[in-house]
Amino acid sequence: MTRLVYFAWVRERIGKGEEEIDLPSSVVTVTDLLNHLKTLGEEYESALQYPDVIRVALDMEHVEHDEPIAGAREIGIFPPMTGG
Amino acid sequence: MTLPPTIRVQREDFDLQAEVDRLSKNNPGVGAIVTFSGLCRDDGGTLAALELEHYPGMAEAAMTRIGELAIERFGLLGLTAIHRYGKIAVGENIVLVVAVAPHRQAAFDGANFVMDFLKTAAPFWKKEHSRDGAEGDWVAAKDADDAARDKWK
Numbered sequence: 001m002t003r004l005v006y007f008a009w010v011r012e013r014i015g016k017g018e019e020e021i022d023l024p025s026s027v028v029t030v031t032d033l034l035n036h037l038k039t040l041g042e043e044y045e046s047a048l049q050y051p052d053v054i055r056v057a058l059d060m061e062h063v064e065h066d067e068p069i070a071g072a073r074e075i076g077i078f079p080p081m082t083g084g
Numbered sequence: 085m086t087l088p089p090t091i092r093v094q095r096e097d098f099d100l101q102a103e104v105d106r107l108s109k110n111n112p113g114v115g116a117i118v119t120f121s122g123l124c125r126d127d128g129g130t131l132a133a134l135e136l137e138h139y140p141g142m143a144e145a146a147m148t149r150i151g152e153l154a155i156e157r158f159g160l161l162g163l164t165a166i167h168r169y170g171k172i173a174v175g176e177n178i179v180l181v182v183a184v185a186p187h188r189q190a191a192f193d194g195a196n197f198v199m200d201f202l203k204t205a206a207p208f209w210k211k212e213h214s215r216d217g218a219e220g221d222w223v224a225a226k227d228a229d230d231a232a233r234d235k236w237k
Binding site for chain 1 (some may be wrong): 122136137138139141142143145146167178179199202203204205206207208209210211222223224225229
């Protein structure tokens with residue numbers, strides 16, 4: 001099981017802040033993960049329809065979309081950051 | 085004496101003078117202190133508050149990394165960064181950066197660097213609450229903020 005955590009409008013569109021899911025073995029990279037999530041329902045499709053703007057962190061470390069997710073226990077998915 | 089960065093992510097307000105004193109008292113090498121405070125503005129009278137969301141754990145880790153980079157790069161003697169979360173009304177504090185160094189240029193640059201990276205690399209998001217009571221939109225990331233960060237490369 002992998003823990004997924006969502007923030008800001010990604011969280012609002014998916015309708016939850018976190019969940020544990022089983023990822024199929026075909027999911028290797030961050031891009032694969034986003035494509036897989038989009039098949040889980042309309043709310044995921046709406047949250048992730050523009051994958052280029054989606055930011056992803058593996059165990060709280062920001063990564064690019066071609067990064068393998070192997071071994072990550074927690075994956076954070078969120079929009080571009082707007083703090084400060 | 086170089087201090088490790090002090091990083092805090094908190095709901096409550098901060099005391100600017102107390103944070104300045106903590107970095108400068110008993111640190112006789114300090115010749116320059118730069119502070120930056122970011123406040124919630126009313127955006128031409130339309131905005132009542134901002135809702136600040138963050139990724140607990142990652143926010144602190146990202147801010148610590150940014151603080152360590154700034155200390156190393158500019159030779160700071162100390163650096164404090166505090167970012168608030170939750171609902172913050174117009175006029176209230178959102179963020180504080182204090183950079184101390186022997187001379188002014190390092191302190192100015194250190195504070196500037198930390199803010200440029202805080203805006204683009206620390207996991208915080210702002211949602212607008214307008215004065216008419218409506219929950220507004222999430223603030224969009226600005227290309228200008230990315231450009232400001234990239235000038236440090």
